[in-house]
Amino acid sequence: MNTQQNQTNNNKMVVKLLAIVVGMFGFGFALVPLYDVLCDALGINGKTSNVAAVYESVEIDESRLITVDFITRVNTGMPWEFKAETRVVKVHPGEMSQVNFYVKNPTGADVIGQAVPSVSPGPAAIFMNKTECFCFEQQTLKAGEEVLMPMKFYIDPQLPKDITYFTVQYTLYNVTASSEVVAQNRG
Known part of the structure; x- marks a missing residue:
């Protein structure tokens, strides 16, 4: 094989590898929207709405009783107690309920937290x-502060039987x- 043919083969390989890298980079960006679409299509996403619902004239279905289990966890790096x-x-279904969540910041510094909900099985999330x-909203607790945070909810009577x-x-x-980064960028 001559040197010119080796150079041509190397150039082709570099182009192929660059195409693979660009494709992987694009796939990485497309992964989250693809995941959301797939989960929505299969009904397994378990995401709840981030907007407050309005409780008006909801008829209570007293013939059914739904059990709701609340699980709390703190992500790595979050020093709070949470339950x-x-x-x-x-x-x-249709009955207004309230569950309070206890949160304590045992550290010596103010900490800002954000709770992210998920529901399982996923199809129940929309109800x-x-x-x-x-x-x-994000919650700020001062050093040593502890609070009760309420969550008021109702289950839509259209929940599958x-x-x-x-x-x-x-x-x-x-x-x-x-x-803090967002606050600095605004100021």
């Missing part, structure tokens, strides 16, 4: 209507650093 005061509630929730139990999980993230 539901009531772990399990039984509610009739979980929160009229008030600490998850709608085969769903009688579901889990709501809140994961609490430390967003102090990112909130």
Whole structure:
């Protein structure tokens, strides 16, 4: 093989490898929207709305009782204590309910947290209507502060009859650093 043919082969290989890198980079950007579309299509996303629902003239279905299990966890790097005061509630679809969540910042510094909810099984998420929730906004706790944060909700009576139990999980993230960056960029 001559040197010119080797150079041509090397150039072709470099172009192929660059195309692969660009393709992988593009796939990385497309992964989140593709995941959301796939989960929505299969009904497995478990995301709840980040907008407060309005509770008006909702008819209560007293013939059914739904068990809602609340699970809390803190993400790595979040120093707070976080738990539901009531772990399990039984509610009739359409009935307004409230669960309080205990949060404590045991550190010596102010910390900003953001709770992200998920519901399992995923199809139940669209029937979980929160009229008030600490998850709608970031929460700031001063050093040593502890609070009760309410979450008011009702289950839409249109919930399929085969769903009688579901889990709501809140994961609490430390967003102090990112909130400070946003504040600096605004100022």
